[in-house]
Amino acid sequence: xxxxxxxxxxxxxxxxxxxxxxxxxxxxxxxxxxxxxxxxxxxxxxxxxxxxxxxxxxxxxxxxxxxxxxxxxxxxxxxxxxxxxxxxxxxxxxxxxxxxxxxxxxxxxxxxxxxxxxxxxxxxxxxxxxxxxxxxxxxxxxxxxxxxxxxxxxxxxxxxxxxxxxxxxxxxxxxxxxxxxxxxx
Numbered sequence: 001x002x003x004x005x006x007x008x009x010x011x012x013x014x015x016x017x018x019x020x021x022x023x024x025x026x027x028x029x030x031x032x033x034x035x036x037x038x039x040x041x042x043x044x045x046x047x048x049x050x051x052x053x054x055x056x057x058x059x060x061x062x063x064x065x066x067x068x069x070x071x072x073x074x075x076x077x078x079x080x081x082x083x084x085x086x087x088x089x090x091x092x093x094x095x096x097x098x099x100x101x102x103x104x105x106x107x108x109x110x111x112x113x114x115x116x117x118x119x120x121x122x123x124x125x126x127x128x129x130x131x132x133x134x135x136x137x138x139x140x141x142x143x144x145x146x147x148x149x150x151x152x153x154x155x156x157x158x159x160x161x162x163x164x165x166x167x168x169x170x171x172x173x174x175x176x177x178x179x180x181x182x183x184x185x
Contacts, residue, residue: 001061001113001116003061003109003112004108005105005107005108006104007066007101007104008063008064008066008101008104008108009064009071010061010062010077010105010108010109010112011061011062011064012059012060012062013049013050013060013061014050015051017046017062017073018043018047019046020073021046021049021050021076022041022042022046024074024075024093025037025046026042027094029094030091030092030093030094032153033091033126033127033130033133034153035089035152035153055081057081057086058079058080059078059117060077060078060079061076061077061078062075063075063076063077063090063092063101063105065096065101074092074093074101075090075091075093075101075102075105076090076091077106077109078090078109079113079119079122082123084123085121085122085123086119086121086122086123087122087123088106088110088122088123088124089124090102090105090106090109103136106136106137106140107140110140110167110169114169120168120169122142122166122169123165123166124164124165124166125151125162125163125165126163126165127160127161127163128148128160128162129160134163137165138165140167142167144163144165145165148161148163149162149164
């Protein structure tokens with residue numbers, strides 16, 4: 001699957017992306033907010049991530065800023081089955097923070113998965129000290145579930161408090177008419 005927005009292209013990662021992926025995510029400010037990313041993040045980690053077979057019900061995309069010249073990898077977003085419902089996770093390169101890229105990418109991924117995979121409920125969350133992730137989720141109508149839990153932070157080697165959110169998807173395009181779903185498998 002692919003998704004195109006006003007500024008972004010979301011597409012599956014390919015092994016040819018490994019070097020730029022490793023370089024882009026190799027920022028402790030990013031990895032400390034992720035539950036499953038190792039630190040330090042190496043080229044081998046990127047290659048393993050890109051070679052890992054994906055369940056087609058839980059897609060994963062690399063996020064590219066298509067307004068940059070040349071087009072630049074700026075993050076990743078995907079779904080997993082950690083919590084009994086499709087669970088969203090994402091990261092954005094730190095030099096792109098506070099520009100709306102996370103909101104735009106999350107919106108596109110949600111709409112794409114809802115349309116092509118029939119998602120009706122999506123789980124998400126963030127470590128309690130990552131308030132920016134919570135603001136992104138709230139902007140896109142995710143609601144706190146009232147549950148908090150402990151999740152392992154692979155990078156830091158300990159468990160930390162996690163705030164759980166969920167989104168109940170409607171019937172129409174969930175968010176933005178500017179999102180152009182490109183529904184190719």
